[in-house]
Amino acid sequence: MTSAPPARRITPAGYPRTRRPPARRPLYYLLGTAGHPNYGDELIASIWLRHLARIAPEADVWLxxxxxxxAAVxxxxxxxxxRFTDTAWRLCAEAPPGGPWGKAAxxxxxxxxxxxAYRWVNGIELMASADVVHVIGGGYVNGIWPHHIGLLGAAAAATRRSGGRAVLTGQGFTPVDEAEASLLRALVDxxxxxxxxxxASAEALxxxxxxxxxxxxxxxxxxxHVEHTADLPRYMLCLQSDMTEHDGGDLAAFTLATLRAWNADPADVGIxxxxxxxxxxxxxxxEHALPGARFFPFSEVWRSGMPVAPHQTWLSxxxxxxxxxxxxxxxxxxxxLNPDYYTTKHGSLVELGSHWQLVEDLTxxxxxxxxxxxDPEALAGHTRRKAAVAARIYPG
Structure with a gap:
């Protein structure tokens, strides 16, 4: 005996709406900012994919x-x-002008x-059939990229159609002005x-x-992480040139002054x-002032792991x-390098007990x-806290 076909509804534009039948594998739809690449964004996406591989290997998962x-590579x-797509990101990019409120609408x-959005009908229908639409963590929905607030609108609208759940985790919503915060609150509700x-993000909401x-x-x-930690440099640097209010020369001068103050041997420095x-x-x-320093390109870091060890001193x-x-x-x-963005981010880790110093003045x-x-106990507590959130979203 064959089962009845899924119910179909016709939209005003003539496109059928299809609810997924109940007897099928779960569909989990993640929204994130992987693929740029950016170490932090790829790390978060990889962690959620590994988590779902442990607890729901049979589920269909789209990022x-x-x-x-x-990202697929x-x-x-x-x-x-x-599997991987870009439907929601395309919608945010292609939305007509109108500020974050207009784009989200x-x-x-x-x-x-x-x-x-006729070019993305199939992708929209996929998103609108998900059991969970999950906006995974990062600092990409805020006043710096206000059109990204449309991602929250996509999650809310998709699950309204599917009857699934819209969830968000680990978001950093600042900086954000009051008009944008009002929109965030309306969507997050x-x-x-x-x-x-x-x-700061909790306060904005x-x-x-x-x-x-x-x-x-x-x-x-x-x-x-790299397994042979004894071979790693003692002094490690990660120095960006984007998202900064400072000239690259100022950061370069600050870095060399810091390494001199620490009596760092250039041959014992890694980047x-x-x-x-x-x-x-x-x-x-x-680099000409650091003969013998070792550079770790992103490709090597992603392939072999972060070159980190307890004996090191970092400047990041x-x-x-x-x-x-x-x-x-x-x-x-x-x-x-940006008081409206990075001070909040780094400061949150200091508040959680990282024991790192926070510097905002390059002089x-x-x-x-x-x-x-x-401390190991504090780290384990943060992990348990996030695991509890994950358990609220996905059945074990």
Missing amino acids: DCPVPGS LLDGLHPRA WVQSALENPGL RFDVVDVRDA RMPQAQGVDDAFLGAGTFP VEGIPGQDRAVFGLI TRFHVHLVAAAAGASGVAVS DVPKPPDGGGF
Whole structure:
């Protein structure tokens, strides 16, 4: 005896709406910003894919991200049924002008009436059949990229159609002005799980109960890292040239002054690239002053793991490099290059117990840090906290 076909409804534009029949495997739809590549964004996506591979290997998993081709290569094999698309990101990019409110409204309208976005009808129908639409963590929905707020609209509208759940985790929503925060609150009100990574984001939502920790903590203890740590340099740098209010020369001068103050042997210095190209530029200004220094390109870091060890001292402008190095027990200094963005991010880790110094003034040369990273008990607590959020979203 054959089962009845799924119910069909016709939209005003003539496109059928199909609800997925109940007897099928779960469909989990992740929204994130993988594929750029960016170490932190790829790390978060990889952690969620590995988590779903452990608890739901039979589920269909889609990751909607800006560069799905690159993401498919970087994240290949982490979940046996993972696939990659860019539907929601395309909708945000293609939405007509109108500020974040207008773009979020159009994205939601396109989910309700796919004829408005006829090039992505099939992708819209896929998203609108998901059991869970999950906006995974990161700092990509805020006033710096206000059109990305449309991603929350896509999740809310898709699950309104499917009857599934919209959830978000580990989000950093600042900086954000009051008009944008009002839109965030209106959209987040339609989410079943709301979890942000810092106090400023919870305050913007007026939801103190939503304050959590960064999604990367879900994978703490299992971060891929170089195994032969004894061979790694003692002093490690990660120096970005993007998202900064400072000239590259200022950061270069600050870095050399810091290494001199720490009596660092140039041959015992390593440089990590978190974003290809962006984290090579500043090193290019100082590499002649650091003979024998070792450069770790992103490709090597992603293939072999972060070159981190407890005996090291780090100087990092990147947030997730700070998180991973501190999780390994390394001492360090976090450098904020943008007070409206990075001070909140690095500050959240200091508040959670990373023991790193936070520097905002590039004329303020820091003393050698010796406090280590996260205490093991504190790190385990953050991991349990994030695991509890994951358990609210996905059945074990």
